[in-house]
Amino acid sequence: MTLSTKTRRRALVGAVVAGVALTGVAVTSASADHTGRFIPKSDLPQASKYTPWTAAKPKPGLPNPMYTCIKGILPAASSSHQSFSSDGSAEAREIITITKNTKAAKKAVNKLRKAVRECDKKVSDVTGIERVGKWDKVENGLTVHAVYYAPPGSEYNFTLFGIGRDGKKVVVTTFGDMGKKKDAPLAAFSTTAKRALEKAF
Numbered sequence: 001m002t003l004s005t006k007t008r009r010r011a012l013v014g015a016v017v018a019g020v021a022l023t024g025v026a027v028t029s030a031s032a033d034h035t036g037r038f039i040p041k042s043d044l045p046q047a048s049k050y051t052p053w054t055a056a057k058p059k060p061g062l063p064n065p066m067y068t069c070i071k072g073i074l075p076a077a078s079s080s081h082q083s084f085s086s087d088g089s090a091e092a093r094e095i096i097t098i099t100k101n102t103k104a105a106k107k108a109v110n111k112l113r114k115a116v117r118e119c120d121k122k123v124s125d126v127t128g129i130e131r132v133g134k135w136d137k138v139e140n141g142l143t144v145h146a147v148y149y150a151p152p153g154s155e156y157n158f159t160l161f162g163i164g165r166d167g168k169k170v171v172v173t174t175f176g177d178m179g180k181k182k183d184a185p186l187a188a189f190s191t192t193a194k195r196a197l198e199k200a201f
Helices: 004-018 102-117 186-199
Strands: 054-055 078-087 089-096 126-135 142-149 158-165 170-180
Touching: 004 186, 054 089, 102 142, 102 158, 102 170, 126 186, 142 186, 170 186
Parallel strands: none
Antiparallel strands: 054 078, 078 089, 089 170, 126 142, 142 158, 158 170
């Protein structure tokens, strides 16, 4: 049975609340205390099934709900985020966090990566986790992981996580949609995550 766009979006939101993740836009400061810049929507995957993208305004703090896989790691007080939605079921988000120093940023990045690698310990619907790539020469390093889900009574879906650091700044980019591994835009999202880290500061 083919689900309507509205039904698919509702299912995806439910998956996000349960523990899925997604990613972030507009080159704008999110708060007076935050000088990070978000990527423009033109830097998101541009396949016809996703475009056109709609960008929400940047906001201080963390997305609500926060993704179960990485919940409780980043400090909301020094974070800001932006969300993007498509005409289909896809959603992207970017989180920019300024930690107190480089040591704290490294610790946060290591915790985030470990949390994604072990997402199946928190979310029972996870069917697979893979590291898509690692780039040591993008600022102070970037990794991209993919998490695949099969929620009971719903469609397969996936979340892509880009986790990187630039000095004491941490950038998390996410992308989520309905579909299986073959449907995930791994190469396009990897480019998005690189640009997000490069352009944030």
